[in-house]
Structure formats: structure tokens, C-alpha cells
Amino acid sequence: MSKKVFITDDHFMVIEGIRSLLQNEQDIEWLGHAMSAAACLEFLENQLPDVLLMDINLPDQKGTILCKKVKDKYPQVQILGLSTYDQQSIVRNMLNNGASGYLLKNASKEELLEAIEVVMAGGEYLCMEVAESLKQRMIEKPVITxxxxxxxxxxxxxxxxxxxxxxxxxxxxxxxxxxxxxxxxxxxxxxxxxxxxxxxxxxx
Amino acid sequence: MSKKVFITDDHFMVIEGIRSLLQNEQDIEWLGHAMSAAACLEFLENQLPDVLLMDINLPDQKGTILCKKVKDKYPQVQILGLSTYDQQSIVRNMLNNGASGYLLKNASKEELLEAIEVVMAGGEYLCMEVAESLKQRMIEKPVITxxxxxxxxxxxxxxxxxxxxxxxxxxxxxxxxxxxxxxxxxxxxxxxxxxxxxxxxxxx
DNA sequence: GAAGTTATCATCCAAAAAGATGATTTTAAA
DNA sequence: TTTAAAATCATCTTTTTGGATGATAACTTC
Structure with a gap:
């Protein structure tokens, strides 16, 4: 059973890049892409992916809101957040809104594949930089003079x-x-x- | 005076990605791309870039060799090595063969722009991960049981x-x-x- | 000007670290 | 099997740490 992957991102380069990364993977079925939140929701009415890669900076709607909408309507879809920079607040927001993981756009192919694997299995996946960065924030540094x-x-x-x-x-x-x-x-x-x-x- | 940039890489996605990253930069002139060492050398006979981005894994020739050839013939061209992973040996080789810097393909736009800036000014630029990694190797760890x-x-x-x-x-x-x-x-x-x-x- | 913080200094003391040196046993390699 | 390295233990000494407690001057902040 192949993993159905769909991407919502307004950057063609990213879509193209990820598609190219995944196109040779045997067990991954590329469902296509949407370049706006509206287009994404429209697509989901007809077909559901297993994993939905979602940029957080969409032209018509914030990724976090789209994430919540999708998860409410189609809880079986696993969502992987995507962005160029790791802003803690947004990462947290995405996870709170039901995302199963978060990737930076410079993530390696290995990370991408592992992320898809992990979230499909019901797990949570944060790419290295994000995890590191989240962990860093966790360390409560005392106030020193x-x-x-x-x-x-x-x-x-x-x-x-x-x-x-x-x-x-x-x-x-x-x-x-x-x-x-x-x-x-x-x-x-x-x-x-x-x-x-x-x-x-x-x-x- | 704009900076003329040319790229030699056999991955279309990378070419496309970098082009898209640079296309909105006012002071950068995109000369185009070559997808093999041969095509690169052919291009250089007609036109010289200021900065040559060069993948080290080319289909017909090793990047390190191409780097040496280009530098011997056109010393004024600044070469920036490109690869997905940072293999110390290759990085060293590229630098020994005249490259002015080295970037990982997941480098940020900021790193890319800074690298172009720095090498054009005659400096050397290593992207964060590579520099870090090189530094790491520098630390001579004693043999411990x-x-x-x-x-x-x-x-x-x-x-x-x-x-x-x-x-x-x-x-x-x-x-x-x-x-x-x-x-x-x-x-x-x-x-x-x-x-x-x-x-x-x-x-x- | 009162309150709080920072930076400074002090004394006392037990625990731990670090330096020097040497020795035995076990294990691995030549 | 000899040699070498690793792991173990020991004794001795000086220095450094780290804990408890208290005090004073300087500088902010309210």
C-alpha cells in the first residue's frame, strides 16, 4: 500500500523540489499540489492523502488555521508543517492544531522520507533543526548578572x-x-x- | 556592476531552486546553467561569470577536477563548491584546487548571497555546517579507552x-x-x- | 529616601580534585 | 609467549571546590 502524499505550498520551487525528491520512491504516490488554502480544501473534497505537506505561509490563509480546518474535517489525514525558518511559536501552533510534524524546507530527503513514514504510523516528527531549537528553548536559563x-x-x-x-x-x-x-x-x-x-x- | 552568476549542477531542482532564490536580487545577473562539466567548460569559452557555483557530483567529471581546470584557465572566476553533504575530504580538495568557498545545498538564501558577496570580494566562505564540521575535525580528540x-x-x-x-x-x-x-x-x-x-x- | 539588586569582601569547614608515584592484574596484540 | 596496553588499587600532599552565613558599599528602581 503506497503512501499518498499531497502538498500545499505557494512556492513552485519547493513543490518541484519535493516532488523531484519523492518521484523515485516506490511506495509513495504523488497526488499533486495546491498553491493556496482554498485550492487545498477543494482538492480534499474529492480525494484524501495520507500525508499532507503544508506550508505555513499561504497567500490566502495562515497554515495554522488551514491545519485546524483540515484536521477537524479529516482527522485521518496526517499533516506535516513546512516552512523556511523555525519560528517556535508557529511550530507550537501547528502542533497544537493537529499537525503531526514539522519540517524545514531545507530538510534532507532522508528527513522527508522519515517524516512521512513516522507520521503515517501515527507518530510525531520534527526535523533536526526544529527539534534542536525547541529543545534549546526548553532549557530554562537562569537570569545571571x-x-x-x-x-x-x-x-x-x-x-x-x-x-x-x-x-x-x-x-x-x-x-x-x-x-x-x-x-x-x-x-x-x-x-x-x-x-x-x-x-x-x-x-x- | 552586477555579479554574474553561473551554475553547474546536474540536479534540475537545485538549479531551479537557486535561480529562484537569486532571480529577485537586483545586483545579480543570472548567466544560466550547465548540467555537466563539459557543458560548463564550453560555456566558459564564450562568457565568464564572476562566481561559478559548482556541484561536486557531476555525471561526466568530478567537481574537484573541473574546479582545478577552470581555475587554471580562468583564475579570475571565483568558484563556490556545492554538495548535499559535507564530506571533509572533498571540501578540502575543492579548496586546495582553487575553490573560494563551499555551500551545502540546504544553505539559506542569506548564506548563498553572503557567499557570493564574500568570494567576489576575494574572500573565502564556508557555510555554517561545513565550517562547523571542519572545525570539529580540527579538534584533535585524544584516544581514550x-x-x-x-x-x-x-x-x-x-x-x-x-x-x-x-x-x-x-x-x-x-x-x-x-x-x-x-x-x-x-x-x-x-x-x-x-x-x-x-x-x-x-x-x- | 526606602527597597531591592549587584558586586564586593570575610571566615569557617568539609569534601573533592588534582598532582606525584608506584604497583598488580587482566586483557589484547604481536 | 613475550610485550604492550588497559584497568585496577594504593598512599600521600596541596590546592581547589563548594556549602553555610553574614556584612558592606554602590547602583537602580520605585
């Missing part, structure tokens, strides 16, 4: 308290205070955790 | 020697030995440096 940022950077560079004190012209106890306040704010047990968190939070 | 890898991971998770010892069913001095050998191998002064290096080297 300017001075603490300086100290944090030096700690990550492997400086010890005495060295930090010398470098910043402060006393050893002060350097130590900053270090300890960083550990507390990050809820880290020691520098090892701290450094890892700081790197993951993109602070260094 | 299996056990050291385990310990390294635990250290990065913030475990102390006593905790590591308990977790791995080894004595505290042993855990400490592993820790110290890691510090030595990485030439790190302390865990902070160690963790940072390990993360940058992709070992955790």
Missing part, C-alpha cells in the same frame, strides 16, 4: 578561583561567591554540570 | 569520584585514576576544561 557571565566564561575556559580573581581584579572570596551563585542559579552540583548546562544553553 | 569514555560521560553529568566509583563498582582511587588520565589526555587543567572539550569534540 553581567559579572556572573564573565565569571562563567572564565570557569568554562578552565580558570580556577585564584586565576579568576586575578584576572578580574577581585578578591578570591568574591570570585568564589560568583562561582557559588552560578552553581545555585543553574542548580548545578559542580562545575562539570555547570559547564555542560552553560554550553547547552548557548551561554558560552 | 572504553572505560575512560564511561567515566568521561559520568563526569560530564556532574558525578563526583565517589559517585562514579559506586556507579561503576570500582574503588575511589581507580575512579580518580581514570579522571586524571582523562585530564592528561585532553591536556585539560580541570573538569571545566575537560567537559567543554568533550562536548566540542562531540564525545558527549
Amino acid at each position: 553581567k559579572r556572573e557571565q564573565e565569571v562563567l566564561r572564565l570557569i568554562c575556559d578552565g580558570l580556577t578561583n585564584p586565576e579568576i580573581a586575578e584576572k578580574l581584579f577581585i578578591s578570591l572570596p568574591t570570585a568564589n561567591t560568583h562561582r557559588k551563585s552560578l552553581l545555585k542559579k543553574f542548580e548545578a552540583r559542580n562545575v562539570a554540570s555547570l559547564v555542560k548546562m552553560a554550553i547547552e544553553a548557548g551561554l558560552v | 572504553k572505560r575512560e569514555q564511561e567515566v568521561l560521560r559520568l563526569i560530564c553529568d556532574g558525578l563526583t569520584n565517589p559517585e562514579i566509583a559506586e556507579k561503576l563498582f570500582i574503588s575511589l582511587p581507580t575512579a580518580n585514576t581514570h579522571r586524571k588520565s582523562l585530564l592528561k589526555k585532553f591536556e585539560a587543567r580541570n573538569v571545566a576544561s575537560l567537559v567543554k572539550m568533550a562536548i566540542e569534540a562531540g564525545l558527549v
Whole structure:
């Protein structure tokens, strides 16, 4: 049983690109494309795809709204959001409105195929960049002061308290205070955790 | 003075995609495309672009060889390598053969425009992923044993020697030995440096 | 000008890390 | 089977960390 794929996007290049990516896949049936939300809804009245690739920037309607409409009417259709940039808010919105996944338009063929595979099986798929980016936002970075940022950077560079004190012209106890306040704010047990968190939070 | 751009690629979708990306740029003149090395060389006999985008996987000849040929004959043409994946060896080869930069095919419009800008000005441009990846390879990761890898991971998770010892069913001095050998191998002064290096080297 | 935050310093103390050195056993390779 | 590398354990010492607690001056903010 082949997977029926339909795409709604107003960029011909993207349609063409994806069609070309999928055209040699044995188990994928290309149903065609629509270049507006209206055209998409019209098409769905006659034929339902298994997977609907949907740009979020359509000329007549926002992708998020179209997503909700489609899902309400045809819950069996799995929707994969598509866009050029990963804007968290929109990704979240799409997922909240029933989308099963999200792809950036620069996604690789492998990602596209895996995404189709996964969402058809009822799963959720986020392409690497989006997932990474969502994860990044998840990391709650504590509010740290300017001075603490300086100290944090030096700690990550492997400086010890005495060295930090010398470098910043402060006393050893002060350097130590900053270090300890960083550990507390990050809820880290020691520098090892701290450094890892700081790197993951993109602070260094 | 507009920038004359020519592309040599055997994937129509890529040609189309890039053309579409550039067609609205005022200062870029699209000279057209060639879908083989032979066609590319033939074109160059009549007209020279400022920037030549070149896929490294051509049907009749390797991109690296074509790159060298073009650069030998027309040194004033700036070459930007193009490929889907970043294979270090090929990137290096292209750069050695005179290419001024390298882009992945999923590069953003911004990267593409910046790359054209930079190489035309005589600079070198690597798209983010490639640069990152090259940098990664630069980091010389020491050879560490299996056990050291385990310990390294635990250290990065913030475990102390006593905790590591308990977790791995080894004595505290042993855990400490592993820790110290890691510090030595990485030439790190302390865990902070160690963790940072390990993360940058992709070992955790 | 009162309240809050930031940056600074201090003392005390236990735990952990890091450096030096050496030794034994197990495992893998030549 | 000899050699080499990996994994284990030990002892000793100095430095650094990290936790608890408190205090003061400077700078914002309301």
C-alpha cells in the first residue's frame, strides 16, 4: 500500500523540489499540489492523502488555521508543517492544531522520507533543526548578572578561583561567591554540570 | 556592476531552486546553467561569470577536477563548491584546487548571497555546517579507552569520584585514576576544561 | 529616601580534585 | 609467549571546590 502524499505550498520551487525528491520512491504516490488554502480544501473534497505537506505561509490563509480546518474535517489525514525558518511559536501552533510534524524546507530527503513514514504510523516528527531549537528553548536559563557571565566564561575556559580573581581584579572570596551563585542559579552540583548546562544553553 | 552568476549542477531542482532564490536580487545577473562539466567548460569559452557555483557530483567529471581546470584557465572566476553533504575530504580538495568557498545545498538564501558577496570580494566562505564540521575535525580528540569514555560521560553529568566509583563498582582511587588520565589526555587543567572539550569534540 | 539588586569582601569547614608515584592484574596484540 | 596496553588499587600532599552565613558599599528602581 503506497503512501499518498499531497502538498500545499505557494512556492513552485519547493513543490518541484519535493516532488523531484519523492518521484523515485516506490511506495509513495504523488497526488499533486495546491498553491493556496482554498485550492487545498477543494482538492480534499474529492480525494484524501495520507500525508499532507503544508506550508505555513499561504497567500490566502495562515497554515495554522488551514491545519485546524483540515484536521477537524479529516482527522485521518496526517499533516506535516513546512516552512523556511523555525519560528517556535508557529511550530507550537501547528502542533497544537493537529499537525503531526514539522519540517524545514531545507530538510534532507532522508528527513522527508522519515517524516512521512513516522507520521503515517501515527507518530510525531520534527526535523533536526526544529527539534534542536525547541529543545534549546526548553532549557530554562537562569537570569545571571553581567559579572556572573564573565565569571562563567572564565570557569568554562578552565580558570580556577585564584586565576579568576586575578584576572578580574577581585578578591578570591568574591570570585568564589560568583562561582557559588552560578552553581545555585543553574542548580548545578559542580562545575562539570555547570559547564555542560552553560554550553547547552548557548551561554558560552 | 552586477555579479554574474553561473551554475553547474546536474540536479534540475537545485538549479531551479537557486535561480529562484537569486532571480529577485537586483545586483545579480543570472548567466544560466550547465548540467555537466563539459557543458560548463564550453560555456566558459564564450562568457565568464564572476562566481561559478559548482556541484561536486557531476555525471561526466568530478567537481574537484573541473574546479582545478577552470581555475587554471580562468583564475579570475571565483568558484563556490556545492554538495548535499559535507564530506571533509572533498571540501578540502575543492579548496586546495582553487575553490573560494563551499555551500551545502540546504544553505539559506542569506548564506548563498553572503557567499557570493564574500568570494567576489576575494574572500573565502564556508557555510555554517561545513565550517562547523571542519572545525570539529580540527579538534584533535585524544584516544581514550572504553572505560575512560564511561567515566568521561559520568563526569560530564556532574558525578563526583565517589559517585562514579559506586556507579561503576570500582574503588575511589581507580575512579580518580581514570579522571586524571582523562585530564592528561585532553591536556585539560580541570573538569571545566575537560567537559567543554568533550562536548566540542562531540564525545558527549 | 526606602527597597531591592549587584558586586564586593570575610571566615569557617568539609569534601573533592588534582598532582606525584608506584604497583598488580587482566586483557589484547604481536 | 613475550610485550604492550588497559584497568585496577594504593598512599600521600596541596590546592581547589563548594556549602553555610553574614556584612558592606554602590547602583537602580520605585
